[in-house]
Amino acid sequence: MARQQNETPVAVWYFIAATFAGTLPNLLFPGVVAWVRIVFALIGVALIAAGIVRLRAEMGWGAKPEKDAPPSGSSPDA
Numbered sequence: 001m002a003r004q005q006n007e008t009p010v011a012v013w014y015f016i017a018a019t020f021a022g023t024l025p026n027l028l029f030p031g032v033v034a035w036v037r038i039v040f041a042l043i044g045v046a047l048i049a050a051g052i053v054r055l056r057a058e059m060g061w062g063a064k065p066e067k068d069a070p071p072s073g074s075s076p077d078a
Helices: 011-028 034-059
Strands: none
Touching: 011 034
């Protein structure tokens, strides 16, 4: 029986959120102090990292299940 996959992509929303987090202080508050911009940039980088992790899970680039792994070792009959 085939495994049902989640058809809704979630990783793209992490990347969209990272874009907004990185540009929000410049768009809405042009006179904000530098440390606030740095904090928002770090939040954007963290969201990009979370998006990459989620994308790997969605695309199946992570560790493969053991049932798909090739047999290892030798059998006693050989």
